[in-house]
Amino acid sequence: YTLQEYGGCDVTLIVKIGFEKACQNGYSFNSVQFGKFSGWKPRYLRESVHDTFHEYDYVIVSVKNLPDGPEPVEDIIRPVIERSPHSAVILFQNGLDIEKPLIEQFPGHVILSGVSLINCTNIDFVVNQMNEDSIQLGLFENPTIKDLAAAREQLGQFVRLYSIEGKNTVSLDDNVRLSRWKKLVYNASINTTTALVQMDVTRATIAGFKESLCRPIIEEIYAIAKADGYTIPPEMEDQMLNLSNGLYYKPSMCVDVDLGRMIEVETIVGNPLKLAKKYGVDAPRLDTIYHLLKMVQLRTMEKEGLIVLDQKNGVAKKNFAA
Template sequence: MSSQSIFNSVIVGTGAVGTILASRLQASGRHHVTTVCRSNYEVVRQKGFKIRSTIFGDHTFHPDYVAPSVEDAAQQSRSYDFVILCTKAFPSRINSADVVAPLVSEHTSIVTMQNGVNTEDNLIEAFPGNPVFPAVIYLMSEQISPGEVVNGGYIHFIIGANPPTQGMAEGPAKTRAIERFARDQDIAKEFAADLVGGNIPTDLTDNIQGYRWLKLVWNASFNPVAVVCGDRDTGMLLADPHSRELIVNVAREIWRIGETVTGRPLPTFPGSHSPEMIVESTKKLAPYKPSMLQDHLNSRPMEHEVILRNPLDAARRVGVPAPHLESVYAILRLKASPTEKGLERGQTVPANL
């Protein structure tokens, strides 16, 4: 650990995204980094992570400590300042709050990188006194073998505290909410500065939920349509006018739902000023298989609950029609594995983390 490291941080779910974040936090010189690994534990413990990156160069990353489980990571002598959750979200199967609970103390901040919307709700409920940051990352990376990560193209990180609930009545509760937002935003600002120190372009925002919905515009359109249209990559999807039209229609619905739920226009950055622009920006990239398609092809569970069902639930609450999203979700459920089909909200299985 560098003599300048002042934070003790743990990454839960050290796949492609978790590996890049862990390596850059360590590179900032301000974080002692523990990684929780599962299938890649022995390789990483012995040899570290082999990273091939067009952004950060080819190198080997050795975490300060490699843990085979959350329980092992919790046995370290120092408590954690940051718990960074990089697992996929399957709320009907695994409660993320239960997973990270052994790592959380009264001064721990929780950063969740999970896709979809409302994935942080159970964390906020379980740890009401702790800052919980539902962050957003745009990253092209893949773990091609245990402990070997390929990264290239583009990376951007966005973080910010959840602002006070809109329409809160004046009074002590609103005052406390404003004070908490200011406290949490200061923590987010420091975390963002550390990622910048590790050479990850990072934005601090007061509209993090808007950015969550903005990312969902892509995730909820390209991901499921790639599966329901016959296991096609982005190039094949956009070359066909019918699948392209379906993607655009789903993206438009997510955009409308997001703006209605958040009560403000979705934030934008270059290439994302409209659903149509997001689709066109994807057309300029080399064709690739979205993560949900990769999971489907490898018989892994798909994140259809947080990427499709949660926004559909939100659409019904706020009265926004989403017929294309409804249809895609219905078909995707039919293509899900038998295990996924049998799981409904409230059912759980043990978390193997």
């Protein structure tokens, strides 16, 4: 919406499920930033990336990052990247180390990080936006980029297209990895625990989850980040813990569990845990949360037919090639 209505961009949106409905009715908005209206449509709607035909300047990825699922991000976007040799990929996604597979598979393409605080859900084409859009955009460290000045210009141009004076906050991020560690303070503690019990942040706060669960998990995130060479500022803990105060808001992972969708357990918990192991940092709470969420993931994947259980041996087999 921002890029088309304010940035003057030609936007193509891929809608995998409910494509016909999106074509007929468009999207309804209930947004603190843009107000309440319905019937909004992007310039081009397509049901699949395979149905697109333009060469794109920017490929924005705002799907869940699910390396353990049937369609990792690199497979979803491959057709448009191969057609758009000069495109930059922008990951509007949570999590750590999400750029690695893209750098490996699409060398020479600029990969941008978008760390967003928006408190937004899209359920059945109704977009509910509870916070004003605030995003940090920066370049992922990428050894395959030879012309850093051109990469910076691609970033700068996108920042200009996405900024709306007085309506959103778009800032240049010159330390992408630190920003991602900071964001994990929220996602690794609040997303994960609310997802496990399917409860909004305010109710969870009344039940005392901030002190009993979130702070101990956050302590581990600080320690792993430090071992990775990044110091998360101490004030970030309370900032993140109070971000959704008073909002009966369910973080994105909690919404996924409610809707029976796969969760971003690997990029939000698994990848930080791999680093904990690498650096020898103790992270027992994060480890417990990880294994509980893996159980939720298994349940979803079985329901969706993504894995089949061998009843005799108690072994789960993937029902997809990736």
